[in-house]
Amino acid sequence: MMDAPQIVKTRPLLIARNVSKRYGAVQALQDVSASVYPGEVLGIVGESGSGKSTFLRCLNLEEDPDHGSYTLDLPDVQGNLFDLDRYARRMLCATRIGIVYQNPHLGLLMKHSSSGNVAERLLIAGERRFGVLREKARDALDASEFPLDRMDAPPIELSGGMQQRVQLAKAIALEPALLLLDEPTTGLDVSVQALVLDTLKKLQQERKITMVIVSHDLGVIRTLSDRVMVMKGGQVVEEGLADQVFQDPQHAYTQQLVHAKL
Amino acid sequence: MTVLDVRGLTKGFTMHHLGTQMGAFEDISFALQAGEFLLLKGKNGAGKSTLLRTLYRSYLSQGGEILFHSDHGVIDLARAADVDVSFLRRTEIGFVTQFLTARPRVSAQDLVAEPLRLAGQEPTEALRAARHWLYTFGVKEELWAAYPTTFSGGEQQKVNLARALILPQRLLLLDEPTASLDVHARAALVERLGELKAQGTAMIGVFHHPGDVAALIDREIDLTPNAFQDEDRKDVAI
Ligand SMILES: Nc1ncnc2c1ncn2[C@@H]1O[C@H](COP(=O)(O)OP(=O)(O)OP(=O)(O)O)[C@@H](O)[C@H]1O
Ligand SMILES: Nc1ncnc2c1ncn2[C@@H]1O[C@H](COP(=O)(O)OP(=O)(O)OP(=O)(O)O)[C@@H](O)[C@H]1O
Ligand SMILES: [Mg+2]
Ligand SMILES: [Mg+2]
Numbered sequence: 208m209m210d211a212p213q214i215v216k217t218r219p220l221l222i223a224r225n226v227s228k229r230y231g232a233v234q235a236l237q238d239v240s241a242s243v244y245p246g247e248v249l250g251i252v253g254e255s256g257s258g259k260s261t262f263l264r265c266l267n268l269e270e271d272p273d274h275g276s277y278t279l280d281l282p283d284v285q286g287n288l289f290d291l292d293r294y295a296r297r298m299l300c301a302t303r304i305g306i307v308y309q310n311p312h313l314g315l316l317m318k319h320s321s322s323g324n325v326a327e328r329l330l331i332a333g334e335r336r337f338g339v340l341r342e343k344a345r346d347a348l349d350a351s352e353f354p355l356d357r358m359d360a361p362p363i364e365l366s367g368g369m370q371q372r373v374q375l376a377k378a379i380a381l382e383p384a385l386l387l388l389d390e391p392t393t394g395l396d397v398s399v400q401a402l403v404l405d406t407l408k409k410l411q412q413e414r415k416i417t418m419v420i421v422s423h424d425l426g427v428i429r430t431l432s433d434r435v436m437v438m439k440g441g442q443v444v445e446e447g448l449a450d451q452v453f454q455d456p457q458h459a460y461t462q463q464l465v466h467a468k469l
Numbered sequence: 470m471t472v473l474d475v476r477g478l479t480k481g482f483t484m485h486h487l488g489t490q491m492g493a494f495e496d497i498s499f500a501l502q503a504g505e506f507l508l509l510k511g512k513n514g515a516g517k518s519t520l521l522r523t524l525y526r527s528y529l530s531q532g533g534e535i536l537f538h539s540d541h542g543v544i545d546l547a548r549a550a551d552v553d554v555s556f557l558r559r560t561e562i563g564f565v566t567q568f569l570t571a572r573p574r575v576s577a578q579d580l581v582a583e584p585l586r587l588a589g590q591e592p593t594e595a596l597r598a599a600r601h602w603l604y605t606f607g608v609k610e611e612l613w614a615a616y617p618t619t620f621s622g623g624e625q626q627k628v629n630l631a632r633a634l635i636l637p638q639r640l641l642l643l644d645e646p647t648a649s650l651d652v653h654a655r656a657a658l659v660e661r662l663g664e665l666k667a668q669g670t671a672m673i674g675v676f677h678h679p680g681d682v683a684a685l686i687d688r689e690i691d692l693t694p695n696a697f698q699d700e701d702r703k704d705v706a707i
Pocket of ligand 2: 454455482493511512513514515516517518519520
């Protein structure tokens with residue numbers, strides 16, 4: 208165990224404590240805790256079924272854990288977010304948290320226009336002026352490096368890489384305090400993967416968005432993350448600075464994971 | 470003024486798949502003052518890189534303390550919170566390796582200027598300084614605005630050095646920074662290290678050609694097994 212911070216006085220933006228979730232016989236999460244500081248990128252790796260997506264769904268307030276607490280250090284946000292009612296959750300997610308799923312069907316209406324998908328977010332947050340909606344959607348798509356001449360095409364007609372850019376645009380349209388990414392580049396061609404990763408890196412550098420990213424691709428995690436958390440069987444087995452976890456993994460499972468991918 | 474006080478530092482690796490443990494070094498103690506230059510020696514595999522990485526916290530130690538006298542007080546790097554270590558890496562502790570971590574779509578001059586900008590320097594001034602150091606290390610002017618991802622090994626290393634040495638740090642760790650450099654760049658490096666030393670930067674380094682830095686060396690530690698003895702501190706003025 209490391210000491211508590213002694214020099215950095217900023218509080219973490221995100222603190223999750225002892226988040227547990229069981230599905231029938233499966234303990235998907237067992238007392239998972241994490242802290243993420245403003246502007247920091249936390250990478251989560253771990254074998255299939257280890258609870259990574261479940262944890263992100265909890266952080267996106269889509270899933271009710273059996274117990275645990277979750278706070279975001281934002282001016283008008285208080286208390287355990289798991290205790291919020293449906294309406295408050297929806298508003299908080301629409302305005303403060305962005306998410307990109309591996310499967311674009313989970314994040315997008317595939318037959319609506321791409322710009323409409325992005326604007327939907329802004330609508331939920333209360334924006335009604337058509338001109339502003341369109342302009343903000345365009346800006347977000349542009350920042351996600353989506354080709355603007357296609358902004359009215361529905362995602363179903365777009366390539367996988369472009370669909371991920373629409374999801375990303377939707378996620379960042381409101382300048383969220385927290386961006387959650389669940390396998391954002393998995394399933395894309397390697398060259399497209401590199402381009403999407405490049406966009407993420409650029410956004411992170413320019414906007415200093417706090418991020419939690421899940422990926423099986425250790426290269427992706429290594430490129431983006433400041434700190435890394437390793438999960439197995441619903442539990443965190445190791446966490447530390449990204450270079451330390453990759454160069455000097457402590458847990459048997461992490462060693463296996465790192466060595467298998469080198 | 471003490472910068473680093475290492476006490477009883479021990480590092481080994483557990484290789485779970487083999488069920489074995491391998492010691493790298495044991496019970497190392499030494500102190501380093503501002504402006505001191507410590508040369509690490511030892512055969513291949515003696516643990517030189519391991520010691521530097523442990524000090525930087527890329528590796529975790531098994532025992533001992535790494536007391537770093539930061540601007541914000543004394544902190545044990547072996548146990549410091551990750552955020553504190555990240556902060557110190559941005560502000561007070563530098564690590565120069567042989568390899569540049571290029572970033573997509575960031576030009577050589579921006580990469581070099583970044584530490585100054587993060588430290589609050591005005592962007593045009595930071596860029597001017599970046600160009601000065603690229604010039605000094607012998608990077609061709611045509612390359613300054615280009616992305617280093619496509620540079621040759623030597624060119625990347627020069628960009629790496631310019632970036633790592635542009636901002637004087639309290640502690641600088643160097644792991645064979647001259648390995649892929651031409652004579653001109655090696656001379657420029659040695660000159661810059663001399664400047665930093667004069668400004669008070671404490672340095673610990675492993676050098677492929679220790680002759681290059683002979684004039685800077687204050688003390689040596691040999692990590693070859695059984696060669697290391699806790700130094701007697703006669704050299705430290707009281
Ligand atoms: N809605 C659900 N109903 C029942 N079981 C679920 C549900 N969601 C997840 N699980 C189970 O919880 C466990 C954790 O699943 P989760 O999707 O979080 O894993 P993961 O780490 O994201 O895996 P992968 O890397 O394959 O995406 C799995 O055993 C999964 O089958
Ligand atoms: N991450 C690691 N995991 C396991 N063993 C390691 C790791 N890093 C280094 N070692 C081992 O520790 C020992 C010391 O290695 P180190 O790289 O520190 O030597 P060195 O003195 O820098 O050698 P060289 O002169 O070849 O650079 C070696 O036996 C090496 O295999
Ligand atoms: Mg998953
Ligand atoms: Mg070495």
